[in-house]
Amino acid sequence: MATAEEVAKAAERRDVRDRWLLSAPALLVILLAATGPLLIVLVYSFLTPGAYGDVKWQFSPDAWISVFMERDIFDDTLSLAAAHVTIFWRSIKLAVVTTLATLALGFPTAYFMATRSEKTRDLWLFLITIPFWTNLLIRTFAVLQIIRNEGIINTILLKLGIISAPIQILYTDTAILIGMAYVYLPLMVLPIYASMEKLDFRLVEAGYDLYATRFKVLRKIIFPLVKPGVIAGSILVFIPALGAYVTPVVLGGGKNMMLSNLIELQFGQGRNWPLGSALSITVMVIVMLALLAYVRNAGKSGVRHG
Amino acid sequence: MASNFSIKHQPGFTAIAATCFIVLYLPIIVLVAYAFNAASSTSEWGGFSLRWFQSAYQNTQVIDATLRSFQIGAIAAVLSTIFATMAALATTRTAAYPGLTFKYAAINQPLMVPEIVTGVALLIFFSRIKIFTGYSGLGYLIAAHTAFCIPFAYLPIRARLENMDLTLERAAADLYATPWKTFRRITLPLLWPGILAGLMLAFVISLDDVVITEFVKSGGQDTLPTYMLGQIRRGVTPEINAISTAFLLLSVAIVTLFFFVSRKRD
Numbered sequence: 001m002a003t004a005e006e007v008a009k010a011a012e013r014r015d016v017r018d019r020w021l022l023s024a025p026a027l028l029v030i031l032l033a034a035t036g037p038l039l040i041v042l043v044y045s046f047l048t049p050g051a052y053g054d055v056k057w058q059f060s061p062d063a064w065i066s067v068f069m070e071r072d073i074f075d076d077t078l079s080l081a082a083a084h085v086t087i088f089w090r091s092i093k094l095a096v097v098t099t100l101a102t103l104a105l106g107f108p109t110a111y112f113m114a115t116r117s118e119k120t121r122d123l124w125l126f127l128i129t130i131p132f133w134t135n136l137l138i139r140t141f142a143v144l145q146i147i148r149n150e151g152i153i154n155t156i157l158l159k160l161g162i163i164s165a166p167i168q169i170l171y172t173d174t175a176i177l178i179g180m181a182y183v184y185l186p187l188m189v190l191p192i193y194a195s196m197e198k199l200d201f202r203l204v205e206a207g208y209d210l211y212a213t214r215f216k217v218l219r220k221i222i223f224p225l226v227k228p229g230v231i232a233g234s235i236l237v238f239i240p241a242l243g244a245y246v247t248p249v250v251l252g253g254g255k256n257m258m259l260s261n262l263i264e265l266q267f268g269q270g271r272n273w274p275l276g277s278a279l280s281i282t283v284m285v286i287v288m289l290a291l292l293a294y295v296r297n298a299g300k301s302g303v304r305h306g
Numbered sequence: 307m308a309s310n311f312s313i314k315h316q317p318g319f320t321a322i323a324a325t326c327f328i329v330l331y332l333p334i335i336v337l338v339a340y341a342f343n344a345a346s347s348t349s350e351w352g353g354f355s356l357r358w359f360q361s362a363y364q365n366t367q368v369i370d371a372t373l374r375s376f377q378i379g380a381i382a383a384v385l386s387t388i389f390a391t392m393a394a395l396a397t398t399r400t401a402a403y404p405g406l407t408f409k410y411a412a413i414n415q416p417l418m419v420p421e422i423v424t425g426v427a428l429l430i431f432f433s434r435i436k437i438f439t440g441y442s443g444l445g446y447l448i449a450a451h452t453a454f455c456i457p458f459a460y461l462p463i464r465a466r467l468e469n470m471d472l473t474l475e476r477a478a479a480d481l482y483a484t485p486w487k488t489f490r491r492i493t494l495p496l497l498w499p500g501i502l503a504g505l506m507l508a509f510v511i512s513l514d515d516v517v518i519t520e521f522v523k524s525g526g527q528d529t530l531p532t533y534m535l536g537q538i539r540r541g542v543t544p545e546i547n548a549i550s551t552a553f554l555l556l557s558v559a560i561v562t563l564f565f566f567v568s569r570k571r572d
Contacts, residue, residue: 014399029385032453034453038427108318108320113323129565131334134334134554135554140365141550148351259422
């Protein structure tokens with residue numbers, strides 16, 4: 001005869017087993033069509049490129065060397081690959097500036113939304129949510145039409161006589177920056193708003209009672225309290241900005257490559273799948289480092305404010 | 307003076323917020339306006355016309371790509387929502403058990419990796435499978451879309467489940483309902499708004515995808531976004547504005563629906 005304890009134990013085991021069975025399809029699909037293939041990328045980065053794309057099954061560290069270095073064809077010496085370094089630098093720079101720009105614009109916007117009356121808040125949230133779920137390509141295309149030489153900005157400036165020739169914005173780094181800031185702004189506003197909505201304004205009032213200036217209240221009370229939202233927003237913007245593909249293709253016009261375009265090139269005309277794989281892993285490592293910094297930071301602020 | 311002092315005021319914030327909302331919508335409004343332009347260029351206004359909608363409608367490539375997008379989106383959304391619902395049931399309303407954290411991490415993994423990396427990984431993986439099996443149909447795109455839609459479908463379903471306590475299910479079990487009957491008559495109806503929200507989210511996410519599709523698709527498997535990207539790369543015609551406008555309308559309709567479904571508290 002089983003004791004009550006044994007029966008309970010058996011029931012618990014059954015429950016855990018059922019829970020594994022229930023989650024199996026989701027885990028399997030993700031493992032097969034998302035996580036698993038990442039390991040293959042790692043393997044491919046250590047192979048030799050095939051003549052017509054794909055790889056030869058022969059170990060070679062060349063792909064990893066050529067991520068940052070290039071071999072001189074005459075004397076076989078290694079030197080820094082200027083083209084790759086430029087693209088890495090441009091991608092990181094543009095991703096950081098995009099994050100800062102969306103923060104500068106998104107923080108006040110989230111504050112504005114959170115300080116509206118309870119009823120109208122939903123409306124503002126809705127207005128931010130629509131662009132958030134609108135096709136990124138369409139929004140990038142919309143930016144293209146605004147900043148073109150024949151676009152609305154140049155047309156108005158020309159008609160007003162402020163400029164005599166259209167300003168070339170399209171196909172520059174500035175265009176990519178404007179495009180990314182535009183498409184990723186909602187990703188910054190939403191998490192900051194989520195933190196801001198929970199802000200206890202009695203603390204702000206207490207600050208003013210103690211003769212704090214508006215700026216001091218912002219810096220010493222509001223900002224520290226919504227910092228988790230700010231960090232989450234920054235991560236949400238930085239990751240896709242670093243790996244951005246559509247924006248540089250549409251607004252950078254192929255000349256101003258970012259990392260994802262360099263990777264795509266290796267799988268297309270470049271026919272160097274191992275290098276493309278090594279570059280992909282490098283991008284992922286940068287993202288993982290950013291996430292790690294986020295987790296550590298979030299942990300710290302959790303201790304301080306929680 | 308003192309009575310006018312608002313503790314919520316911050317100088318310049320309202321102006322910046324107003325600018326943001328205008329800047330967010332202005333390009334979209336211009337894009338939509340030019341979809342109704344009679345002129346062939348997107349720089350002059352030639353009067354109101356529906357000719358670009360007509361030409362998009364008569365373009366078989368556009369129609370094919372649209373149908374393909376819907377087909378992939380519908381299948382991927384239904385599959386990912388079913389799987390996400392099961393996974394949500396398995397990961398909520400329980401004490402921590404071995405493997406729970408792993409499941410969270412695994413389900414959210416597609417969100418942590420840049421799309422370009424997933425795209426490359428699937429390109430390599432699927433090209434191997436193609437060589438082995440010879441199959442080159444839409445299955446690859448559907449599998450890829452299902453995988454990256456799961457975390458999105460999972461979010462609202464899990465949120466809804468966490469707000470449901472087990473009282474009603476326990477009552478049903480006390481009244482000798484089988485687990486399946488309890489699920490069908492109690493859990494499912496209560497969970498339905500979350501499932502619907504997850505389904506819509508997954509559909510929109512699938513419909514919007516450019517990067518992963520661009521890498522996974524075989525020849526002649528353009529979805530609407532990858533077709534549009536190809537056209538934009540070649541040069542701009544108002545036809546793209548017309549397609550974008552139709553696409554936008556659909557997205558806004560789905561988002562509006564989603565907003566009301568997920569906000570409904572009953």
